[in-house]
Amino acid sequence: MAARLCFSCSQPAVPSLDGAVIAIIDRFQLLVRSSGTGHVQQVYDLPPGFATSCRFVRWYQQLGIQRVLLADDARIVVYDISKPQVYAEITGANGLTKLANVDFGRTHDEVMVFSDFGFKLQIWALISKRAIEIKDPKSVLPCYSYRSTTGHLALLTRPASHDVLIIVAPQTHEVLETVELSTADARGVMYSPNGNWLAVWDTASAGCRVLVHTADGHLFKTYSLPQDELNLGVRSVQWNPGSDFLAVGDNEGTVTVLGANTFTPRMTFTQPATIESPHGSIWQEEIGPSRTRGYAEAKQPATSPSNESLRSAKEGDAGTSILEFNIDGTLLATKCENTPSTLRIISPQSGELVAALIHHAPIRAIRWHDRHADLLLIQCAIRDPTIYVWRARWSSPRIFSVSLKPPFGRLTASWLSSDEGNIRYMLTNSEQLAFGQFTPDGAESQANRDFIDGLGPEDMFDEGHSLDLSTARLLENDTMADNTTAPGLSTQLGFTSAVEDTFHYRRRSQAVP
Numbered sequence: 001m002a003a004r005l006c007f008s009c010s011q012p013a014v015p016s017l018d019g020a021v022i023a024i025i026d027r028f029q030l031l032v033r034s035s036g037t038g039h040v041q042q043v044y045d046l047p048p049g050f051a052t053s054c055r056f057v058r059w060y061q062q063l064g065i066q067r068v069l070l071a072d073d074a075r076i077v078v079y080d081i082s083k084p085q086v087y088a089e090i091t092g093a094n095g096l097t098k099l100a101n102v103d104f105g106r107t108h109d110e111v112m113v114f115s116d117f118g119f120k121l122q123i124w125a126l127i128s129k130r131a132i133e134i135k136d137p138k139s140v141l142p143c144y145s146y147r148s149t150t151g152h153l154a155l156l157t158r159p160a161s162h163d164v165l166i167i168v169a170p171q172t173h174e175v176l177e178t179v180e181l182s183t184a185d186a187r188g189v190m191y192s193p194n195g196n197w198l199a200v201w202d203t204a205s206a207g208c209r210v211l212v213h214t215a216d217g218h219l220f221k222t223y224s225l226p227q228d229e230l231n232l233g234v235r236s237v238q239w240n241p242g243s244d245f246l247a248v249g250d251n252e253g254t255v256t257v258l259g260a261n262t263f264t265p266r267m268t269f270t271q272p273a274t275i276e277s278p279h280g281s282i283w284q285e286e287i288g289p290s291r292t293r294g295y296a297e298a299k300q301p302a303t304s305p306s307n308e309s310l311r312s313a314k315e316g317d318a319g320t321s322i323l324e325f326n327i328d329g330t331l332l333a334t335k336c337e338n339t340p341s342t343l344r345i346i347s348p349q350s351g352e353l354v355a356a357l358i359h360h361a362p363i364r365a366i367r368w369h370d371r372h373a374d375l376l377l378i379q380c381a382i383r384d385p386t387i388y389v390w391r392a393r394w395s396s397p398r399i400f401s402v403s404l405k406p407p408f409g410r411l412t413a414s415w416l417s418s419d420e421g422n423i424r425y426m427l428t429n430s431e432q433l434a435f436g437q438f439t440p441d442g443a444e445s446q447a448n449r450d451f452i453d454g455l456g457p458e459d460m461f462d463e464g465h466s467l468d469l470s471t472a473r474l475l476e477n478d479t480m481a482d483n484t485t486a487p488g489l490s491t492q493l494g495f496t497s498a499v500e501d502t503f504h505y506r507r508r509s510q511a512v513p
Helices: 448-453 471-475
Strands: 005-008 021-026 029-034 040-045 056-062 065-071 075-080 086-091 099-104 110-115 120-125 130-135 144-146 153-157 164-168 175-180 188-191 197-201 209-214 219-224 234-239 245-250 255-259 265-269 281-287 293-297 320-325 332-336 342-346 353-358 363-368 375-380 386-391 398-401 412-415 423-428 432-438
Touching: 005 021, 021 056, 021 065, 029 065, 056 099, 065 099, 075 110, 130 153, 144 188, 153 188, 188 234, 197 234, 197 245, 209 234, 209 245, 234 320, 245 320, 255 332, 293 398, 320 363, 332 363, 342 363, 353 386, 363 412, 375 412, 398 432
Parallel strands: 281 353
Antiparallel strands: 005 432, 021 029, 029 040, 056 065, 065 075, 075 086, 099 110, 110 120, 120 130, 144 153, 153 164, 164 175, 188 197, 197 209, 209 219, 234 245, 245 255, 255 265, 281 293, 320 332, 332 342, 342 353, 363 375, 375 386, 386 398, 412 423, 423 432
16 A cells, blocks of 8 residues: 555545646645645635535646636636636626536636526636626536537527527627427537537437537437337447547447447447456456455456445446546447446457456446556545556556545545656545555556655645644544554555654654655
8 A cells, every 4th residue: 555645635636637736625725736746836815614615626728728716606716826816706606596517618718607407507708707698508417518629619408398409609609500409308418529520419218319410510310229129218428539439328238339420330339247258358356354455357257246236226327327438549448337346448449348347346437547548547436545447558457545544435536647657646535635656567656755755844744734643633533542553654644753742844754665
């Protein structure tokens, strides 16, 4: 078990889009820390009570501009991390109603504010401090998509008893096209990465229906199954990065890959409980006597645990809930809720299974690395601060843990920016943040010493910014016998010096080799 360093926080920390810096809300401040060095780059004082009421943290990054947005139901605050003061603030944007979603728009000077219950969408211009309103946006995600090449906004609305797709011009926000859809209740809209196509998928009760429109909103083709063929509708849709394929996952666990231009099926992949593949590898999680976790190659055919056996079944929860292409579009990771602890990695070109990973707990989230195309992070619904990592070139998948002080609560894992020698990640909950890293060949990195030695005492123990190492805090969640040292003080946090007096932060701590 290894951790590079732990920091305290009042809400889960959020990395920037490139993973180079991290936004950390800690008590009464917003801290922007470097993920590579751990140093604080900016400190912003938050309005009273804002740290606890904040519900949204969003990043924008493009053309060298990095901004972070914080919002609760009454206030939206935008910070440019290159400047020490608040960049913009919006108050009373939503009246008396709650916010359903807040995010940056197409540019760094636009903020989108969605009202609860689909009442309205406001697009704020931070320079002029004015907003335009669009009535009746759908309260589904994703209900909007930006065209990458021109910045046009495609938005799903429902002004009456039918769905309407509108195309909004960039900058002027003029409505260019209004298209009445034939959907019963559209569940999402998504531009292709090259901006040539626009996919809209219908609710599951309408059957398997995906409408493909041209960039300006005109209907090009509808993909659907025959009406006499029983199906449970669409659960997930995803374009590949090159816009060559459109993957459609249904509520029966079948994944269909449509070829661009014709949008006819090129490959169909099913996800049964019994897995057998002549070419792919199947890995199963094992837990040792000391609760050490690892992977072992499973004998074929292998059987995946069902949602009933894992006690994770939810009413109406079925089908392909995760559908993610890697950065170059050569691999597709899928999860079916019928076997929620199993992740399948397939080739969208051939439809063959590349690998399957079977775990003891349901999979919560996955994240492909944005630089290493064959590197995948998997997070399962377990209490331990642990991540699962698969890489095509490795002989077997790896499991890494970081040191956090219990209780762990709900953890979120993310990739951070990496260099040639180390691949970095983070785990965070509502109280702590920990960095971890490993080498490209899958070995745990011995970087504790050089990382911590690069930090001065003011970085590691600045009151209010670092993890509270007081004896009271260490004993708070652990029942200890007399003459027992505080658990994990050296092994969990990476320090050999014990907490001795009030001025422990004035001495330089030594890292455990």
